[in-house]
Amino acid sequence: MEAWHSIARQTELKQEISLFRFSRREIILHCYFAKIKLSVTAVFSVRINDDSKGSQVSIYFSEGVNQELTVVLNQLWSLDTNRLKPGTDYTIALQGKAGYVAKGSNQARDNARAPLFSYVNENKLKSIKTYSLFMSLLDNYEPSTGVSETETTEELMENQLFLNAVLETELMKCAHGYLVSKGQSPSDQLQFKKQLYDIWFKLYHRDRSGGEDSCGFEHVFVGETKYGKEIIGFHNWVQFYLQEKQGQVDYKGYKAQEEKSTPDEDDHILNLQFSWKGFVKPVGSSFIGVSPEFEVALFTIIFLRSTEKVTTVKVKVDEYLLEVVVCRHGRAIGTSYPKLLSSNNRDL
Secondary structure, three states, X not given: OHHHHHHXXXXXXXXXXXXXXXXXXXXXXXXXXXXXXXXXXXOOOEEEEEEOOEEEEEEEEEOOEOHHHHHHHHHHHHHOOOOOOEOOOEEEOOOOEOOOOOOOOOOOOOOOOOOOEEEEOHHHHHHOHHHHHHHOOOOOOOOEOOOOOOOOHHHHHHHHHHHHHHHHOHHHHHHHHHHHHOOOOOOOHHHHHHHHHHXXXXXXXXXXXXXXXXXXXXXXXXXXXXXXXXXXXXXXXXXXXXXXXXXXXXXXXXXXXXXXXXXXXXXXXXXXXXXXXXXXXXXXXXXXXXXXXXXXXXXXXXXXXXXXXXXXXXXXXXXXXXXXXXXXXXXXXXXXXXXXXXXXXXXX
């Protein structure tokens, strides 16, 4: 739990704190290092510029941002040592902006002739324990809702091995400590593992006409098809890359609001349009390059910190202002995904 408690550490700053600018969207404070204390729980984004007069710190407050979760998720971000580096470990090609697709339609203009992923260092993926075990889970599910899942002994063991690996990471230890401090999770690791299993891997009925046909992990990370008409879920970049490599996924272009700027190819979050198994997802979203443990931890925290059927929180993680949406399915995750709002102060 030491990692979580370190979030509450305070930064020594100089006495002079002046209000620089106030607007509807943000407050910027300029602070100079010296001997007063400012809790980092007030920080959304910090920029430091050295000059002859000292170090200047700009602290940005964005309207509607959840302060506590912003701090927690930035700590997890800093602990995500298994996050891949854009331009080094992988390369994406954004290409054109995707067009409008009416609900229920599976016709989409392809504004991206090349795949989204130009390169991924698969050797690195396979060498990292959590990624390797994560990838072993991706072929364990029947994608069609209404068709009962059949779990083999080997598949059940793969679920356990993946959770064991995730729980060994400093990132998940930090998330666990935070959840314990909030009374949302048991301190015992085995009990916490069972809680994670029930949230992510316990089967449930998504289509009431059939048997137990879905679970949180399948929906979010693998993807499903509903009524043989549409894609649901499918919010993971590793699965996207592997399916694209196999010719199952066709990237159609990035999504952004009208008259807003293009996302960058080094962004770690992307809103996009694609087809899979003959169906089109008009608007999807996914983290890019982050580790499986980061996503499991992030979505678990938001799931457990709310009892609402649908929870939407705005947070500032690293340079990204985003919304995170988590929907409940009883005591399990029904769906969860990020939605990029802006990056490097660029509205999208």
